[in-house]
Amino acid sequence: MNMSFKNKTCPEYFELPSIGESNLGFISVAEFPNNIPFNIKRVYWTYHTPENVLRGHHSHKDLYQLIFAVSGTITFYTEDRHRNKQEFILSKPNVGLYIPPYVWREIKFSHNSVLLCLSSSEYSETDYIRSYENFINSLKDNNLFIDII
Numbered sequence: 619m620n621m622s623f624k625n626k627t628c629p630e631y632f633e634l635p636s637i638g639e640s641n642l643g644f645i646s647v648a649e650f651p652n653n654i655p656f657n658i659k660r661v662y663w664t665y666h667t668p669e670n671v672l673r674g675h676h677s678h679k680d681l682y683q684l685i686f687a688v689s690g691t692i693t694f695y696t697e698d699r700h701r702n703k704q705e706f707i708l709s710k711p712n713v714g715l716y717i718p719p720y721v722w723r724e725i726k727f728s729h730n731s732v733l734l735c736l737s738s739s740e741y742s743e744t745d746y747i748r749s750y751e752n753f754i755n756s757l758k759d760n761n762l763f764i765d766i767i
């Protein structure tokens with residue numbers, strides 16, 4: 619894990635270079651440790667998500683993620699350890715979202731969008747917090763809650 623990213627507690631946009639030109643097309647590359655902060659253990663993608671559903675509704679405890687809308691537009695509604703609520707709109711294939719642990723997220727998809735997720739760990743259901751109440755409680759219980767007052 620890249621140390622400057624290890625201390626980040628909020629989600630943020632993460633841009634990768636676009637190699638190419640418009641008359642030929644483009645390629646973007648994620649390569650650890652060259653241009654991404656963690657080693658990739660798992661890649662998954664989601665597709666054919668209806669426009670009228672909100673997915674997500676969870677946080678992770680240890681997982682680091684880099685998420686791209688490789689097609690279409692994907693909107694993330696996040697809440698982090700600071701209780702800071704943000705909206706991130708992913709609509710360029712080379713501009714993703716870096717999500718550290720303990721970020722609650724809800725996700726909306728445009729028609730035909732494809733979400734690509736690069737993850738720091740293998741799938742583990744025990745790493746999920748799937749209830750918002752448990753998310754807030756676990757911040758308090760683990761002294762992770764950073765009070766903004």
Ligand code: TYD
Pocket residue numbers: 660662664673674675676741
């Ligand atoms: P989930 O992460 O809950 O998706 P979302 O938050 O977008 O609704 O995953 C949906 C289902 O897929 C859940 O039953 C677990 C399964 N799953 C895996 O088996 N492996 C994986 O790597 C992921 C991401 C999900």
